[in-house]
Amino acid sequence: MVKEIERAGIPVVHMCTVVPISLTVGANRIVPTVAIPHPLGNPALAPQEEKQLRRRLVQRALVALQTEVEGQVVFEK
Numbered sequence: 391m392v393k394e395i396e397r398a399g400i401p402v403v404h405m406c407t408v409v410p411i412s413l414t415v416g417a418n419r420i421v422p423t424v425a426i427p428h429p430l431g432n433p434a435l436a437p438q439e440e441k442q443l444r445r446r447l448v449q450r451a452l453v454a455l456q457t458e459v460e461g462q463v464v465f466e467k
Contacts, residue, residue, distance in 0.1 A: 392404050402417070402419065403421055405421045405430065406429070407426045409464055418459050418463065419455065421464075422466065451465075
């Protein structure tokens with residue numbers, strides 16, 4: 391689905407826990423996340439720390455959305 395949305399001219403960020411799968415499906419902008427059961431959080435963290443973690447991930451995704459890419463790019467940090 392990511393490729394079809396991109397083909398329509400809408401930039402997409404694929405936030406995922408298993409980067410090789412995103413690469414296989416052809417996502418262009420990939421942001422690695424935390425873990426399979428909790429991709430955008432970590433319930434073991436204190437609430438404020440988890441909020442900071444989530445904010446960093448979303449900010450990384452927003453940067454990825456604004457970045458012109460040629461091919462696949464993994465936005466690590």
